[in-house]
Amino acid sequence: MSASYVAIIMDGNGRWAQQHGVPVSEGHRAGADTVKARLRDAVELGVRELTIYSFSTENWSRPQDEVDALMALFSARIIDETPELHEEGVRMRFVGRREGVLPELLEKMDWAEAKTAKNTRLKLFVAFNYGGRSEILDAAERYTGGGEEEFRKLLYAPEMHDPDLLIRTSGEQRISNYLLWQVAYSELHFTDVLWPDFSREDFEEALRAYDARVRRFGGR
Ligand code: IPE
Ligand code: IPE
Ligand code: MG
Numbered sequence: 001m002s003a004s005y006v007a008i009i010m011d012g013n014g015r016w017a018q019q020h021g022v023p024v025s026e027g028h029r030a031g032a033d034t035v036k037a038r039l040r041d042a043v044e045l046g047v048r049e050l051t052i053y054s055f056s057t058e059n060w061s062r063p064q065d066e067v068d069a070l071m072a073l074f075s076a077r078i079i080d081e082t083p084e085l086h087e088e089g090v091r092m093r094f095v096g097r098r099e100g101v102l103p104e105l106l107e108k109m110d111w112a113e114a115k116t117a118k119n120t121r122l123k124l125f126v127a128f129n130y131g132g133r134s135e136i137l138d139a140a141e142r143y144t145g146g147g148e149e150e151f152r153k154l155l156y157a158p159e160m161h162d163p164d165l166l167i168r169t170s171g172e173q174r175i176s177n178y179l180l181w182q183v184a185y186s187e188l189h190f191t192d193v194l195w196p197d198f199s200r201e202d203f204e205e206a207l208r209a210y211d212a213r214v215r216r217f218g219g220r
Pocket of ligand 1: 010011012013014015016054055059070170
């Protein structure tokens with residue numbers, strides 16, 4: 001079975017910028033271009049859901065000018081790219097805490113979700129101001145019993161499938177507070193490639209690696 005539900009930790013923008021002798025914001029810009037390109041590929045490669053990590057709850061601890069640049073980039077890309085994504089049949093959904101995000105950015109996120117709400121070709125979940133522990137805590141506060149299926153309904157995007165495959169670029173082999181509930185049985189793929197350099201071939205290689213895995217879910 002090929003991977004229908006894919007999650008990506010897009011890491012390495014900072015190191016890419018350093019390698020190229022450019023400001024870190026340029027690394028994030030290059031990373032955003034790669035998001036756009038691999039999103040197109042995902043549609044063609046039969047991926048049904050893609051969940052990308054664009055900003056974690058811990059990323060607020062970065063230098064203020066980097067945070068500001070990330071917010072500006074995020075905002076600009078939503079406005080610039082949503083119409084084209086809409087044309088391509090991509091449905092957008094943001095997952096994460098709304099508290100702490102500027103109202104004008106929240107408005108853009110809401111606009112993109114509403115505009116693309118009826119699309120069915122690919123679901124793009126954008127984890128923004130996202131933390132896996134926060135997600136579980138937020139759900140736990142409202143949980144009144146009923147088991148895993150009831151708990152799942154309280155997560156940020158209950159309709160999101162557990163990822164078949166989680167890809168992390170840049171050589172780090174950790175989860176960094178991403179989708180803690182959902183990756184319980186995901187296959188993990190780590191590559192040394194820095195996110196801005198992550199090519200279609202790299203993406204296809206990750207999907208091929210997944211094809212070769214045997215998933216057991218604890219069974220024999
Ligand atoms: C990932 O790239 C993008 C975000 C966390 C927003 P990094 O900025 O973490 O890149 P490195 O890890 O410093 O190379
Ligand atoms: C994870 O990358 C967050 C995103 C890709 C948005 P980080 O670069 O923030 O993670 P750590 O600090 O290396 O664990
Ligand atoms: Mg990083």
